[in-house]
Amino acid sequence: MANQRELAAAIGVQVATLTHHLNATESVGSITRRRAPDNPRVQVVELTGEGETVFHRPAKAAIAQDKRIRAGFSDEEITTLAAPLSRLAANVTAVGIDQENSDWTHPNGDSGQD
Known part of the structure; x- marks a missing residue:
């Protein structure tokens, strides 16, 4: 309230x-x-009761999606993946990434710069 x-x-x-x-x-x-x-x-x-249901619906959907994503992974595997995936996400969302002058090379050897 x-x-x-x-x-x-x-x-x-x-x-x-x-x-x-x-x-x-x-x-x-x-x-x-x-x-x-x-x-x-x-x-x-x-x-209201209906409002509570509507409010919690997205949370239920998120929990179900999380279960689908984690299916087949042990807790240990999820823990092992968490840190590197968090770093990847931070890299993707980092402000000011200069793709033209990046030294990143794709695993196939292509730098993506033509």
């Missing part, structure tokens, strides 16, 4: 923008809004 101003600040949007999205979310039954008993200017937002 949170109020609209707190939610807007937490996700980095204006209250008016959040209100638009909350209106749509409320219309499909995923949230309820009510006035705070101690301050009638504040709207308190809560997930």
